[in-house]
Structures are given as C-alpha cells and as structure tokens.
Amino acid sequence: MAKREQSASPFSARLKKLRAILRQRELDALLITNPADIHYLTGFRGEDSYAIVASRQLAVVSDFRFAEELERLDRVKVVMRSGSIARATAEHLDRLGLETVGLQGEYVTLAQRDALVKELGRGGAKRLRSTSDLVGELRLYKTEDEVKAIRKAIKVQQDALVATLETVAPGQTELEVCAQLEFEMKCRGSEKPAFGPIVAAQANGSLPHAVPGKTKLAKGKPLLIDWGATVGGYRSDMTRTFSLGKWSRQMREIYEITHEAFLTAIDAVRPGMTGRELDAVARDIITAAGYGEAFGHSLGHGIGLDVHEGPRVAKTSETELQPGMVITIEPGIYLPGIGGVRIENDILVTPRGGKDLCSLPTDMEWATL
Ligand code: ZN
Ligand code: ZN
Numbered sequence: 093m094a095k096r097e098q099s100a101s102p103f104s105a106r107l108k109k110l111r112a113i114l115r116q117r118e119l120d121a122l123l124i125t126n127p128a129d130i131h132y133l134t135g136f137r138g139e140d141s142y143a144i145v146a147s148r149q150l151a152v153v154s155d156f157r158f159a160e161e162l163e164r165l166d167r168v169k170v171v172m173r174s175g176s177i178a179r180a181t182a183e184h185l186d187r188l189g190l191e192t193v194g195l196q197g198e199y200v201t202l203a204q205r206d207a208l209v210k211e212l213g214r215g216g217a218k219r220l221r222s223t224s225d226l227v228g229e230l231r232l233y234k235t236e237d238e239v240k241a242i243r244k245a246i247k248v249q250q251d252a253l254v255a256t257l258e259t260v261a262p263g264q265t266e267l268e269v270c271a272q273l274e275f276e277m278k279c280r281g282s283e284k285p286a287f288g289p290i291v292a293a294q295a296n297g298s299l300p301h302a303v304p305g306k307t308k309l310a311k312g313k314p315l316l317i318d319w320g321a322t323v324g325g326y327r328s329d330m331t332r333t334f335s336l337g338k339w340s341r342q343m344r345e346i347y348e349i350t351h352e353a354f355l356t357a358i359d360a361v362r363p364g365m366t367g368r369e370l371d372a373v374a375r376d377i378i379t380a381a382g383y384g385e386a387f388g389h390s391l392g393h394g395i396g397l398d399v400h401e402g403p404r405v406a407k408t409s410e411t412e413l414q415p416g417m418v419i420t421i422e423p424g425i426y427l428p429g430i431g432g433v434r435i436e437n438d439i440l441v442t443p444r445g446g447k448d449l450c451s452l453p454t455d456m457e458w459a460t461l
Contacts, residue, residue, distance in 0.1 A: 102235055103167075106230055107150060110230060111147055113226055113229075114147070117226075118192065119194040119221065119223070120146060121185065121190040121193045121194070122193070123144055124143040125199045128397040128398050133145065133227065134152060136158070136161065136162060136165055138161060144188075149188065150168050151171050152168055152169070152171065153181050155172065178207035178208050179211045182212045186212075194223040196227075197224045205220065228401060231401060232401075234396060234416050241324040243449055244323040244326075245321040245322060245326055248280040248281055248282045248328075250330070250452050252277040252280055253276075253317065253332070256273045256276050260309065260461060262309050262310050265304075266293050266305055266307050269309070270289050273289055283323065284322050286319075286399045288303070289317065290303075290304065290316065291315070292304070292316040293307045293308060293314075294307060294309075294314065294431065295313075298426040298427055298430065300432065300434070312337050313335070313336055313431070314333060314343050314433075315335070316331065316434060317332055318436065319331075326396060329436065331435060333432070333433045334460070335461065339456065343433065346386075346432075350378070350433045351456075353373075353377040356374065356377060357374040357421045359445075359446070361413065361441060362413070362445055363441055364412055364413070364414075365412065367403050367413065370391060371392075371406055371407055373391075374387075374423040377423075386426050387423060387426075390405060391406065391422065392404075392420040393419065393420055395418055395420060405419050413441045419439050420437070420439070421436065421437060422437075435454050
C-alpha cells in the first residue's frame with residue numbers, strides 16, 4: 093500500500109528532474125520562493141514559506157500557522173522558524189553544508205536577497221546564484237492529473253458562466269455581473285477566481301485588461317467576459333464576447349474575423365511548431381482583414397498553477413509546443429470607442445494536435461443575448 097502511494101505521488105518524479113538540472117548547473121541546492129513552485133514540488137500551499145531542494149533533502153521553512161498542514165507532507169523536512177525566515181533559511185543551509193545555492197531570479201526581491209546575504213555572513217553573497225525558470229521548465233508539461241484538474245476548473249467556470257448569463261440584463265453594472273460570476277464559480281467549487289475577472293460592457297471591451305466598474309450593460313452593445321476558476325490550485329482561463337441584442341455592423345465584422353482566427357489557430361496546433369508559428373496563424377488572418385494593428389497582444393500563454401505560465405504563444409516565442417502543454421488561444425480585435433472582441437479557450441497539445449478542453453459555444457447566435 094505504502095509503495096503504491098509513493099509511485100502515485102507526483103512529487104518524487106518532479107524532484108528527481110529538478111535535482112538533475114541542479115547537478116548540471118553545479119548547484120548544491122535551489123531556494124524556492126515562488127509559492128506556486130513550492131506547491132508544485134511539495135503539495136504545500138501556505139504562504140510566507142520557502143522550500144530548499146538539495147540533493148538529499150527537501151525542506152520547507154515555515155512558521156507555526158502552517159505546522160499542522162506541513163506535518164501531513166511526506167518526505168519533507170519541516171524547519172519551523174521563530175525568528176526571520178532569512179535567518180532560519182541561512183541556518184538550515186549552513187547545517188546541511190550547502191555552499192552554492194540557486195535563487196529564483198524572477199521571484200526574489202532585493203530585500204529578500206539582502207537579508208539572506210546578511211544572515212549567511214562572510215562570503216554569503218558568493219554562495220547565492222541567480223537562476224531563471226528552472227521549475228517553470230518542468231511545469232510546462234502537465235501530467236494527466238494536472239490536466240484533470242484544469243478540466244475541472246474549466247467545467248466550473250463554464251457552468252458558472254451559463255448560470256450567470258441567465259441573470260444578465262441591461263442596466264446591470266459590470267461589477268454586478270462580476271460578483272454573480274464569482275459567486276457561481278465558488279458555489280461550484282472554485283477556490284478563488286483564477287484572476288480578477290474582466291467584465292467589460294459597451295466600448296470598455298476595447299481595453300484588453302479592462303477593470304470592472306460601474307459601466308452599465310446596454311441593449312445593442314457588446315459585453316466581453318474573460319474569467320477563470322481555480323480547482324486544486326489549477327487555473328482555467330476563457331473569454332467570450334456577447335452582444336445584448338443586435339450586433340452593430342462593426343462588432344459583427346470583427347467578431348467574424350476573430351472567430352475565424354480562433355478556429356483556424358486551434359486547428360493548426362501541432363507538436364513541434366513554435367509559439368511564434370502558432371501566433372502567426374491567427375495574426376495573419378487578422379492582419380489580412382486589415383485589423384493587424386488592433387490585435388496588440390500575444391495569441392496565448394500556458395496555464396496551470398498560474399494563470400500565465402510557459403509556454404508563451406507569441407511573436408517572439410521560439411519554444412516548441414509539445415504534448416502535455418496546456419495553452420490558451422485568444423485572438424482579439426480592439427477598437428477604441430466601439431468595443432473589443434476576444435475569444436479564448438484552453439487547448440491541450442497532444443501527439444496528434446490540439447485538443448480543445450473547453451466546450452462552450454463560440455458562434456454568434458449563442459453569443460447574442
Ligand atoms: Zn483570459
Ligand atoms: Zn488568457
């Protein structure tokens with residue numbers, strides 16, 4: 093029984109891969125400060141904690157608030173601190189004799205680094221090396237269980253949107269729709285929204301990252317909703333654009349173009365193609381229709397424990413798409429003063445092509461409220 097449990101745990105496989113990377117880089121240990129990476133490597137989801145991955149030990153430096161949760165973790169040395177996290181970490185690095193320690197360049201503040209250097213004392217600065225995205229490289233490839241969690245998040249967000257749409261009416265504010273959507277997601281098991289939902293009424297949809305406010309939904313005007321759920325720490329991310337009643341000529345035109353770019357890009361997904369090549373599939377359609385300038389963001393991004401993670405699906409991304417990656421495809425066209433259209437689904441890269449994990453319709457008839 094115990095043996096079976098071990099082989100079912102994803103953490104040992106992840107640690108094995110990470111330790112091989114550390115050996116290649118001649119690092120004695122990696123200090124993990126990014127909470128999503130700590131979750132990925134240990135299953136622990138608390139805050140204000142660090143993990144130390146060394147060749148023989150995985151340690152979590154934390155405090156009494158998380159003692160009970162940490163006790164349940166398998167094969168993790170728990171270091172309870174009474175003083176600062178920097179002191180407890182430095183002491184533990186010394187205790188294990190770890191000389192060369194990688195820091196996560198993207199997730200360590202200067203203040204955190206300075207505090208560590210101070211606690212390590214003489215030669216402390218020399219022991220710390222900046223690294224980039226070592227855990228992120230592992231997180232690019234999702235296991236079946238991770239894909240399952242993303243699928244659950246997608247189901248929750250889709251069902252929540254359908255329930256919300258039943259209540260949507262002209263005169264409501266963006267914030268009211270947003271509150272309803274968050275409520276419906278929580279009721280269905282989303283721990284928290286995957287990100288602050290974007291609910292953009294009328295012309296506000298032309299701001300790709302609009303913040304919901306008091307603008308009211310209006311008849312004959314567009315409504316853009318970009319939202320996601322979180323289940324087991326895993327996030328989903330979708331966008332739909334609606335019209336309350338009849339579509340204006342211009343909104344109809346940009347919807348049709350965006351929709352074609354969206355469907356064509358999903359069809360085009362193949363393992364081995366780069367993020368840049370996939371981005372170009374959608375971008376070429378939008379550019380040929382005369383709206384290239386109005387599609388100012390990347391086609392997509394990876395999702396997982398973070399709503400934005402690797403791989404990037406962008407003009408500058410040479411990362412090859414490979415089976416196991418989960419990416420968004422989200423072309424858009426934004427016309428200031430008129431509105432914006434974005435359509436976004438989550439796609440699993442498989443050996444044969446892209447598998448769309450989402451099932452909400454995208455046709456204009458469905459999108460007419
Ligand atoms: Zn989104
Ligand atoms: Zn997205």
